[in-house]
Amino acid sequence: MNEDILRFQHQPVAWQILSKDLPAGRVSHALLITGAEGTGKKTLARMIAMGLVCQGERKPCGQCPACVQAASGSHPDITWIRPGEPIDPREEKGKKTIPVGDIREAARIVSVQAYEGENRAVIIDQADKMTLNAQNALLKVLEEPPHGVHFLLLTEAPGAILPTIHSRCRIVPIRPWPDHLIAERLIKTGLAEDKALLTAQRAGGSFGKAMQLAANEDMWQFRDKVRQHFFGLQRRSEILTASGEYKSDSTAASEALDHLEDMLRQLMLCRQERHDSSVAESFPEDWQKIAQMESYAGFVRLQDDIANARLYLASNVTPQAVMERLMFHFLEEKDQWLKS
Ligand SMILES: [Zn+2]
Known part of the structure; x- marks a missing residue:
């Protein structure tokens, strides 16, 4: 298993999904991954999505063609939605919100057969940026999720997401990481020990913030x-x-x-x-x-x-x-x- 995955041993719910649910093929159809900036929400979502499409034995194997494609961001059964980069060509680019068109487009994509395996993932980054219409449209999809489709919602601000969406998701909180893990990682990138320790103390449990501070x-x-x-x-x-x-x-x-x-x-x-x-x-x-x-x-x-x-x-x-x-x-x- 690669280092990115092993790191999540310190995050109980995430680890349950990666180590038990994925290999057993029992991942919930909707996950709400919450945590501060830089705590690894996207990394976790990428790993779970990779595990869902993986064709290898131990999912995610990280080596089969599906995993390689997922890692490069080009797997056809993994759809990323982000504010400002609409997947619906009719929506305007560069906006700060996720429009309803994107959710409809995602629903259309997942309503047809998967390209390769049987699982598909839709990852909504900054899910709190969905407009109310978008959230309502998503709610409809979550009420009757197509078989094999998994929605991964990522957010720093879970309070901005409808309670009715919360109640349909498995909540995956990413807690602040222990300082020593952050420091170890920084030392691996070549930072001196004294700087790594200081940076870790100041990063408030966020790998992303630690990287910024280190630089x-x-x-x-x-x-x-x-x-x-x-x-x-x-x-x-x-x-x-x-x-x-x-x-x-x-x-x-x-x-x-x-x-x-x-x-x-x-x-x-x-x-x-x-x-x-x-x-x-x-x-x-x-x-x-x-x-x-x-x-x-x-x-x-x-x-x-x-x-x-x-x-x-x-x-x-x-x-x-x-x-x-x-x-x-x-x-x-x-x-x-x-x-x-
Ligand atoms: Zn694989």
Whole structure:
């Protein structure tokens, strides 16, 4: 089984369909796949549709001609409907909704014999974008579904779909993915471990969002700058210049605090050997040494200092003053640590 499918072991309902219902030929004729952006609704729909048309033994085998065709998006028994790309030639392109014509056209397509096997799938992406007429037309089809036809409705906003449609569908919720899975996937794409962990934490359980964040060069550059401003400090005279970069920019200051908090956490995890050494290597040498030391207290104090800095920012102390004070603390803690 391929990786895309195995990943769904962490999603109980989806896994039930992929591992049990598909091989047994018992997939419901209507599925409502719900989940936030980037959680893999389309991937899941593609896998299920592939399994429905697959001619191999273990469905979806991913190798038979039907699977290959399904993967390339050109299987004649799989119809995708999306807003703006009407399958009914009479409908206008580029609209933000799914018009009733598309549902009628889909109903017409599936009313004739399947081209190849006995199953057909209609996948409606952003199903909440169906107009009310379209939803009513779909409801009629769902009331008497043609044999072997499966409707897969995908949505981030299930509340915008008629309750009468909900009640005719099996609901397949895709929950936010665990951070460690997202991080593993990012590391496989070549992202460094420290970046992958951070990205996963910020992605809110969405693979799609994680990919976007990972590609956000500005954010990584800013993070490196913050690392330099706080962990790279050698002497007090450098603080004025470094804090000057935050002058009156409270958004940048608050972003910087997020990064700092996260970087401290990373260093602490290195101490507990929960990360490999590459994470610590992104820090200046002094801090790499500190990460190996016994005492915890300094980390706790710095975390408190960051929390206080947030309060100062919120109470309108100038960002530069807040950052300056915090930089002093970082430098002091570092010196004390290294002396001890
Ligand atoms: Zn196959």
